[in-house]
Amino acid sequence: MGYLRGFIDYSREDQQTRDPIDRIKDWGEYTIRLDEDELQRQGARCMDCGTPFCHTGISFNQSDIGCPVNNFIPEWNELVSEGDWQHAFERLKETNNFPEFTGRVCPAPCEGSCTLAINDDPVAIKTIENEIIERGFENGWEQANPPAHRTGKQVAVVGSGPAGLAAADQLNQQGHTVTVYERDDRPGGLLMYGIPNMKLEKETVDRRVKLLEEEGVTFVCNTSVGEDITRDELKADNDAVIICTGSQQHRDVPADNRDSNGIHFAMDYLTEATKSLEHDPDQAAIHARGKNVIVIGGGDTGADCVATALRQECARVVQFGKHPASPEERDDDNPWPLFPMTFKLDYGYQEAVEAYDEDPRKYEILTKAFETNENGDVTSLKTVRVEKVEEGGRLVTKELPGTEEVWEADLVFVAIGFTGPERDVLDHFGLELDDRGRIWTVDGTNDYRTSDDNVFAAGDARRGQSLVVWAIREGREVAEQVDTYLANETEQVII
Structure with missing residues (x-):
């Protein structure tokens, strides 16, 4: 490394x-880029550890260790510390198709597994990654690079989220002709409509899609498989089909008056706000101006609803979670190098604190019922406090008698996750x-073949709800398997 005392100094x-x-x-991105000198100092904090866990990329005990796409993090940290941005860009692009997405929205399991994080703040890997790719675009290093030849093989990708885009990119670079089908009006999947503009501006998604189009990838939007185009047509026109439809079957709240007006799934709200x-x-x-908003669910999607409601000038916003607040420091069952499950004041919560002088999050609360007026509009929520207790060797949620409350609400967003992929295409x-409603593949880890001949699956539809960076990894890996499959098919024809 260029400066061995960086992590100390x-x-x-x-x-x-x-x-x-x-x-x-406004709806612009909330972050501001660091200057050159500071970025070089941040790169110099990488400590040349003997066994870097930051690029390990494995799942363990329902947590992540390191970067799932196995980025060469120590290498490009050193190059950045020396001001060699072009070589840093080249090393980054060897492993990650879309660093501009992960550099903005990834929770950075790499940082949680940074050796420096054992007893200090980790290297600012995500910040450096995003800066490398932005400089790649600004300096013309990232530009259209169509393949030199075409194989004559056709591949259809169903779904244009990060897994579908990564698979399309990889296969196109191998010379195959790729068509991506998207049911929405713009490509990008959750990158376009599931992540708010203030975290990921849509011009950034459009920029990447335009580059893929210039390289030869075709996007067909407003097209639902099973309605506008059939399985038989896709299989007849293509040598392979990849299903990358994500995991968007909403988990719902089983409470009285759930069908009241003003209660929406979080993803519907975020999609409408972006559109x-x-x-x-x-x-x-769906607009929150002047309304009392309650978000049910304590995860990132719920946090995005909070930030969106604030920009729509809501009267008040509260977010319910049934789990206790995360600890300030790692618990004993969450040791390094696992992803740190610790308390954070994310962007939307910071905004709420500044705007309303309180953190919108309320912990250990369970929604029991919705109350409505004579028009069927939601007016309030009935809740009860809960706690986690151990029974029979497992944790269960217990309601606490006497803790019932009523919360005024004009607008409610359900953000308690997803149960699996939607079933229409499947x-x-x-x-x-499989037993969790995901697409079954031959090997749940390393093989992307489905039960249908020459049909493959990748991303959340196969893996279950996960991170953008895992979707990119799955897209890369399914592309490698499809490329091998197409090569074998060609050899069989020649023989």
């Missing part, structure tokens, strides 16, 4: 953020599913 600095009160007045940015944000189909293909 320099403190961690993340990307700066815009003032919370100012940024909730409204194309014309007039004030005309979003049933249309007649694909076998």
